[in-house]
Amino acid sequence: MFPAENLRDWRGEKVIDPDDSKIGELEAVYVDTATDEPSFITVRVGFIGRHRLVFVPLLGATVKPDAVRVRYDKKLVDAAPSIDLDGELTATEEPGLFAHYNLQYTTGAPGVRRLARR
Incomplete structure (x- = not known):
């Protein structure tokens, strides 16, 4: 997987x-x-x-010189759960996001959210 620090450097690059x-x-x-x-x-x-903003898993993603390639089709991504540009994914929306991509969902430590923005 990619270090989070390196991926942040790609902000604004195409996916x-x-x-x-x-x-x-x-x-x-x-x-x-x-x-x-x-x-x-x-x-x-x-x-x-x-x-x-739509959410896309990084599972199977690769980096090209000019883009991040994800393993999911554009139509599936377009239909994914989304938030407004200044919005936030709520804890109650997380299971639906994982289900959209057929990924298993479990919380972190008891009662802790699974995803955090870095």
Whole structure:
């Protein structure tokens, strides 16, 4: 996996799907609170005046010289749970995010959120 510090350096770079279709621009990195490893990124998508941030898992992601390639198709990502540009993913929304990508969800330590923005 990528060190969270390095991924933050990619903020504003494009995020592409396996077919090299541009999904959007990397906005933020979220780490797994149990491991402190990068787990998801938010990607800025939409049109001028109607932007939102969608969550994309980093599982299987690779870095190219000019982009981060995720293993998920653009259509699946576009339909993923999202937040406003100044929004926050709530603890109650986390299980739905993992379910969208067919990923197993468990909380961190008892009652602790699974994702934290870094």
